[in-house]
Amino acid sequence: MARIAGSSGPRTEEAIRRAGLKLIATHGYAAMSLRQLAAEVGIQQGSLYNYFRNKQEFLFDLIRGHMLDLHAALDAALLPEGSAEARLTRFTEFHVAYHVARAQEVFICYSELRSLEPDNLAAVVAMRRDYERKLGDILDHGCATGEFRLADTRMATLAILAMLSGICTWYKPEGRLSREAMQEIFTGMVLALARGETQALARGEGAAEVAVVPSRRRRALQAGVG
Amino acid sequence: MARIAGSSGPRTEEAIRRAGLKLIATHGYAAMSLRQLAAEVGIQQGSLYNYFRNKQEFLFDLIRGHMLDLHAALDAALLPEGSAEARLTRFTEFHVAYHVARAQEVFICYSELRSLEPDNLAAVVAMRRDYERKLGDILDHGCATGEFRLADTRMATLAILAMLSGICTWYKPEGRLSREAMQEIFTGMVLALARGETQALARGEGAAEVAVVPSRRRRALQAGVG
DNA sequence: GTCTATAATCCGATAGAC
DNA sequence: GTCTATCGGATTATAGAC
Numbered sequence: 031m032a033r034i035a036g037s038s039g040p041r042t043e044e045a046i047r048r049a050g051l052k053l054i055a056t057h058g059y060a061a062m063s064l065r066q067l068a069a070e071v072g073i074q075q076g077s078l079y080n081y082f083r084n085k086q087e088f089l090f091d092l093i094r095g096h097m098l099d100l101h102a103a104l105d106a107a108l109l110p111e112g113s114a115e116a117r118l119t120r121f122t123e124f125h126v127a128y129h130v131a132r133a134q135e136v137f138i139c140y141s142e143l144r145s146l147e148p149d150n151l152a153a154v155v156a157m158r159r160d161y162e163r164k165l166g167d168i169l170d171h172g173c174a175t176g177e178f179r180l181a182d183t184r185m186a187t188l189a190i191l192a193m194l195s196g197i198c199t200w201y202k203p204e205g206r207l208s209r210e211a212m213q214e215i216f217t218g219m220v221l222a223l224a225r226g227e228t229q230a231l232a233r234g235e236g237a238a239e240v241a242v243v244p245s246r247r248r249r250a251l252q253a254g255v256g
Numbered sequence: 257m258a259r260i261a262g263s264s265g266p267r268t269e270e271a272i273r274r275a276g277l278k279l280i281a282t283h284g285y286a287a288m289s290l291r292q293l294a295a296e297v298g299i300q301q302g303s304l305y306n307y308f309r310n311k312q313e314f315l316f317d318l319i320r321g322h323m324l325d326l327h328a329a330l331d332a333a334l335l336p337e338g339s340a341e342a343r344l345t346r347f348t349e350f351h352v353a354y355h356v357a358r359a360q361e362v363f364i365c366y367s368e369l370r371s372l373e374p375d376n377l378a379a380v381v382a383m384r385r386d387y388e389r390k391l392g393d394i395l396d397h398g399c400a401t402g403e404f405r406l407a408d409t410r411m412a413t414l415a416i417l418a419m420l421s422g423i424c425t426w427y428k429p430e431g432r433l434s435r436e437a438m439q440e441i442f443t444g445m446v447l448a449l450a451r452g453e454t455q456a457l458a459r460g461e462g463a464a465e466v467a468v469v470p471s472r473r474r475r476a477l478q479a480g481v482g
Numbered sequence: 483g484t485c486t487a488t489a490a491t492c493c494g495a496t497a498g499a500c
Numbered sequence: 501g502t503c504t505a506t507c508g509g510a511t512t513a514t515a516g517a518c
Contacts, residue, residue, distance in 0.1 A: 196418025
């Protein structure tokens with residue numbers, strides 16, 4: 031990134047934000063040094079402290095700002111009334127659009143929670159819980175009206191959010207599918223999951239009991255392969 | 257962890273592995289120092305180099321070993337023949353069981369890919385792709401036989417894997433649901449998603465166009481809230 | 483195999499000139 | 501607001517005694 035000549039407050043601030051998003055999304059917060067960030071922006075490392083008090087505050091501002099945006103945008107997109115199906119459709123379309131448009135920020139919000147200090151983490155987790163509840167309420171309502179058939183709405187909430195949030199881990203703007211196509215595909219999958227009319231197959235007893243912890247001997251053999 | 261007196265090769269090796277899994281899962285690879293790791297094991301930092309050549313090799317061994325275990329366990333669990341529904345049921349039950357039993361290792365395999373150097377990353381990504389293909393083949397087969405109805409099997413592959421893999425981000429052994437209950441719930445959701453007989457609702461035009469990038473002014477207001 | 487000691491580098495954060 | 505310079509400490513990795 032080109033060197034910015036002279037004084038320029040707001041421009042530098044936005045450049046730092048964008049560079050930080052990119053570096054943290056790529057390498058992670060702990061692996062990003064402030065010298066790296068300053069070089070990407072085109073300023074000296076010490077100058078960064080005109081824009082935050084310390085590295086932790088920079089991360090928290092990024093994540094908190096994004097969560098506020100997310101909530102505001104969801105509230106604007108969500109229907110206050112209507113059938114559960116219509117509201118779930120809206121929720122899914124919004125979630126896909128948001129994750130496509132702001133994949134980096136969304137990714138950081140999931141992956142860098144571990145890097146937040148306790149107080150900052152608590153604030154973000156509370157906002158996250160509110161967000162989950164909005165989906166959970168739709169699912170609960172749909173089950174009450176008979177539109178949805180879910181064995182466990184809490185698990186369904188986590189499953190749907192994980193499924194949709196996964197988008198930000200592999201989505202590329204130049205990819206095969208347009209935003210509209212992805213919205214339609216994912217809406218179809220989410221609705222099918224929620225309606226879930228079918229019964230699970232009789233489970234093959236024993237299948238679930240497969241060994242998931244390898245023997246010490248197999249581990250040793252694996253090490254030898256390298 | 258208690259100090260291990262005297263020489264003890266294999267015991268130390270396993271202790272390092274377990275401590276590394278815990279620390280990396282909790283704080284991340286970049287944030288874990290070798291001094292921290294050594295302290296957790298109860299040895300001095302320099303002694304770690306009897307067990308790996310450098311920090312990167314330690315991470316790669318952890319991830320690669322886990323991927324080998326995962327593949328071997330899946331192959332043992334998966335039915336070579338049978339209906340697509342039966343095979344998808346087996347796949348899901350296995351995936352849930354594995355993620356419940358080894359949540360830490362699975363989590364690291366997703367979250368620390370970014371910390372792998374290029375050659376190591378390429379090796380892991382190749383293994384990951386093989387794994388995805390095994391699910392993709394089941395879905396393709398099911399669509400061909402008419403058991404499944406999916407608009408896009410590639411998206412469905414990614415969606416199902418994200419949904420199941422999400423388990424390792426929130427699962428706690430002391431949680432509300434047993435492994436068996438989770439297997440049944442998730443199998444039901446995955447099968448419903450794959451069968452997906454229903455059509456999506458007519459989409460509310462305009463709903464997808466909601467602003468996902470806030471105005472500069474709103475951002476400034478948000479910053480003021482703090 | 484474990485220890486102590488240390489090399490060489492990098493880190494976040496601060497001070498003060500302009 | 502940006503720069504240069506630096507402080508104090510932490511980091512990975514190595515060397516050599518036991």
